[in-house]
Amino acid sequence: MAGILVYALHDDEGNFNKNSLGAISEAAKLAGEVGGDAAALVVGDIADDACASLGNYGAAKVYRAKSVPEGLAQPIVDAMAKVIQDNGLSYALFGGGLLGFEIGAGLTARLNAGVTMEVTAVKVQDGKLVAERPILQDSQIADVGYVGEPGIIISRLNAFDAKESGGSAEVIDIEVELSAWSTKATMVQRGEQRGADVNIEDADILVGGGRGLGAAEGFKMCEELADSMGGAVAATRAVVDAGWYPYAAQIGQTGKTVAPKLYLAAGVSGAIQHKVGMQNSENILAINKDPNAPIFEFSDLGVVGDLHKIVPKLTEAIKAKKGG
Amino acid sequence: MKICVLVKEVPDAAVQKRIDPGTMRLDRGGEKNLNPFDTHALEAAMQIREGGVIPVEEIVAVTMGPESAYRALTKAVSLGADRSVHLSDGALAGSDVCATGYSLAKVLESESPDLVLLGQQSDDGECYTIGAVVADHLQMPSLTQVIKIDVSEGKLRCERQAEYGYDTVEVELPAVISVGDAINEPRYPSLKAIMGAKKKPKDEKSIGDVGIDAGMVGADGSKTTVIALNPPPPKEAGEIIEDEDTNETVEKIVAWLDERKLI
Numbered sequence: 001m002a003g004i005l006v007y008a009l010h011d012d013e014g015n016f017n018k019n020s021l022g023a024i025s026e027a028a029k030l031a032g033e034v035g036g037d038a039a040a041l042v043v044g045d046i047a048d049d050a051c052a053s054l055g056n057y058g059a060a061k062v063y064r065a066k067s068v069p070e071g072l073a074q075p076i077v078d079a080m081a082k083v084i085q086d087n088g089l090s091y092a093l094f095g096g097g098l099l100g101f102e103i104g105a106g107l108t109a110r111l112n113a114g115v116t117m118e119v120t121a122v123k124v125q126d127g128k129l130v131a132e133r134p135i136l137q138d139s140q141i142a143d144v145g146y147v148g149e150p151g152i153i154i155s156r157l158n159a160f161d162a163k164e165s166g167g168s169a170e171v172i173d174i175e176v177e178l179s180a181w182s183t184k185a186t187m188v189q190r191g192e193q194r195g196a197d198v199n200i201e202d203a204d205i206l207v208g209g210g211r212g213l214g215a216a217e218g219f220k221m222c223e224e225l226a227d228s229m230g231g232a233v234a235a236t237r238a239v240v241d242a243g244w245y246p247y248a249a250q251i252g253q254t255g256k257t258v259a260p261k262l263y264l265a266a267g268v269s270g271a272i273q274h275k276v277g278m279q280n281s282e283n284i285l286a287i288n289k290d291p292n293a294p295i296f297e298f299s300d301l302g303v304v305g306d307l308h309k310i311v312p313k314l315t316e317a318i319k320a321k322k323g324g
Numbered sequence: 325m326k327i328c329v330l331v332k333e334v335p336d337a338a339v340q341k342r343i344d345p346g347t348m349r350l351d352r353g354g355e356k357n358l359n360p361f362d363t364h365a366l367e368a369a370m371q372i373r374e375g376g377v378i379p380v381e382e383i384v385a386v387t388m389g390p391e392s393a394y395r396a397l398t399k400a401v402s403l404g405a406d407r408s409v410h411l412s413d414g415a416l417a418g419s420d421v422c423a424t425g426y427s428l429a430k431v432l433e434s435e436s437p438d439l440v441l442l443g444q445q446s447d448d449g450e451c452y453t454i455g456a457v458v459a460d461h462l463q464m465p466s467l468t469q470v471i472k473i474d475v476s477e478g479k480l481r482c483e484r485q486a487e488y489g490y491d492t493v494e495v496e497l498p499a500v501i502s503v504g505d506a507i508n509e510p511r512y513p514s515l516k517a518i519m520g521a522k523k524k525p526k527d528e529k530s531i532g533d534v535g536i537d538a539g540m541v542g543a544d545g546s547k548t549t550v551i552a553l554n555p556p557p558p559k560e561a562g563e564i565i566e567d568e569d570t571n572e573t574v575e576k577i578v579a580w581l582d583e584r585k586l587i
Contacts, residue, residue, distance in 0.1 A: 009487060010560070011487075012488075013398070014445075017487060022372065025469070035377040035505065044571025049528045058471070071486070071568075072462075072493065073466070074459075074465060074466065077460065081538045083389040083566070085557075097486075097487050098469055098485070098486050098487060099450070099458070099486065099487065101451070101452040101453055101468065102452075102456045102466070102468055103387050103456075105421070105425070105452070105453035105454070105455070105456030105457045105460075106456045106457070106459070106460045106461075106466075106526050108421060108425065108453070108458075108547075109422070109425055109426070109429075109456075109457045109458075109460035109461045110424045111458050112422065112540070112547065113422065113424075114420065114546070114547030114548035115420075115422060115453065115547075115548070116421055116454070116548060117421075117451055117453055117456075118451060125525075126494055127552075130551060134556060135343070136343070136350075138556055140343060140553050140554065140555065140556070141554045141555070141556055142348075142550050142552075142553055142554070143550070143552040143553070143554065144548050144549070144550055144551065145548070145549050145551045145552045146547060146548055146549075147511065147546065147547045147549055148547060149490070149546075149549065151548075154453075179463070180463065180464070181459075181463045181465050182501070184464075184465035184491055184495065185465040185466070185467065185495045185499075186493065186494050187479070187492075187493055187497070188494055189490075189491065189492040190486070190488065190489075190491050191487075191489035191490070191491065192489050192490040192491070192492070193487035193490075194489070194490055205586065218534070229586070229587055234375065236362065236407065237485070237506075237586060238506060240485075241471050241485065241504065241506030242506055247485075247489060247490070248558055254469075254485045254486065254487065260587060262581070262584075262586045272587045274487060280430040281582055283586065284562075285577070285581075288386055292567075294452050296562070296564060298559065298562075299562045300562070300563070301562055301563050301564075301580050302562055302565070303564075303573060303577065304564065304565070304566045304567060305565075305566070305573060306569070308576065309567070309570050310567060310570055310573060310577075313570055313571065314574050314578070315576045317574045317575070317577075317578050318578065318581075318587055321439065321578060321582070321587060
């Protein structure tokens with residue numbers, strides 16, 4: 001039976017990650033087409049009803065490894081490898097995110113299995129799963145099939161939507177023996193928030209700042225522009241890691257996902273990791289001095305020029321227009 | 325402590341990359357360079373050595389790739405590695421992530437490092453995954469996308485961004501760590517280092533030298549296969565303005581915003 005196993009990531013309060021829920025829904029759909037079931041793996045002491053609630057997204061079974069800690073990949077590789085081997089499952093599917101990449105990669109080595117990553121869609125051909133993976137800055141889509149089983153699919157963030165189907169999953173407790181090397185990394189602190197708490201998810205207009213701003217001070221210009229339009233300011237991972245702007249404002253692979261009416265990208269190159277967090281914005285306007293920046297490939301209006309000259313004048317012009 | 329840094333030769337960022345329609349593999353012709361993400365791993369190794377908390381006896385740059393990849397190794401040596409190891413064998417051509425991770429683990433095994441460092445992704449594809457594949461084969465703990473490393477006796481304290489914010493994790497050595505580009509600003513090699521790089525020891529290894537099972541590598545040993553290549557769904561090209569007269573540019577932007585009722 002062509003079973004598909006999904007890793008259901010949760011935070012310290014036990015809330016499941018929406019990308020994991022999306023992966024469960026996708027696995028349920030695909031499992032239906034290849035004649036199998038979708039199952040989820042949950043680690044940590046998560047309550048019965050919370051685990052069973054994954055059935056609402058399409059999981060038939062939930063394997064719960066209570067003694068395995070959440071947050072680090074290698075103990076979860078041990079748990080997933082056991083479930084896949086004990087039950088003869090055919091695929092593992094991950095909803096993206098850093099842990100999904102690490103666990104999926106670890107499983108590749110452990111099970112000598114094929115892996116695809118940054119996958120945006122999965123289809124069924126001749127009863128087998130085929131992953132669609134954009135390559136070369138999304139200029140081509142490779143259809144990738146698997147040789148033998150299991151096959152491991154790591155999706156791009158937000159590739160799959162969570163769909164509530166009703167239903168409840170059977171919860172099965174499992175005991176997992178951890179590998180010696182899986183216990184050699186320990187979490188000291190998980191999920192630390194750095195910088196001020198700002199809300200970018202509810203804003204209709206966002207000004208996103210990237211490395212092209214040149215320095216932390218560049219964000220002042222973005223804030224003034226955002227203020228003139230009644231919007232908020234967001235940032236790329238590079239500038240957040242550099243300490244220029246708070247983590248809570250970060251968009252992308254490890255940050256937030258937004259879909260405002262306007263996303264104005266100032267000095268943002270448009271790397272895939274950022275793109276996945278903002279590509280569903282209704283209108284994308286990019287200002288960047290590099291005409292080859294990938295952001296111009298998916299912006300509605302691209303302005304090639306020096307943002308330090310353009311942004312202050314744009315702020316003034318918008319203020320004048322609103323005042324007049 | 326002995327540090328191995330995994331490096332890779334990638335097409336230069338300025339080169340238009342294409343897939344060879346015959347082999348369905350990346351056409352690796354044209355200008356090549358050291359993967360920019362790997363320079364952060366080399367810099368991290370240098371900073372651990374210069375930090376002096378733990379003596380670093382040796383920094384070894386390790387690569388797998390065709391003959392031309394020696395240039396990436398030479399660059400790695402000019403950035404601080406003491407010597408280099410080049411795994412090169414026709415049997416490796418077409419290896420996927422699974423086969424590549426296995427091969428790199430075998431060549432690393434022959435070096436017995438205390439720490440393996442690598443960049444979090446390569447410019448030409450295999451994002452985020454190789455470090456964790458290699459680590460499981462080597463049976464070492466591993467973290468990827470690390471942006472801060474503090475070294476102490478026998479262990480590392482690492483920081484990185486994960487799904488819910490910043491995580492701080494302690495990792496016992498030996499370990500495999502992939503670093504993000506926010507970890508440091510790589511230095512430029514000195515002229516002396518560039519000149520000296522070619523004279524540093526360089527080992528050439530074939531798959532037999534490090535005990536790689538030929539059946540597990542190359543296109544035939546790989547577990548994934550590219551079935552087809554398709555163009556992405558068409559997206560209407562956006563309008564592009566080149567800023568020549570900024571007042572005029574701003575006028576155009578305001579009109580565009582106004583048309584869409586965004587202001």
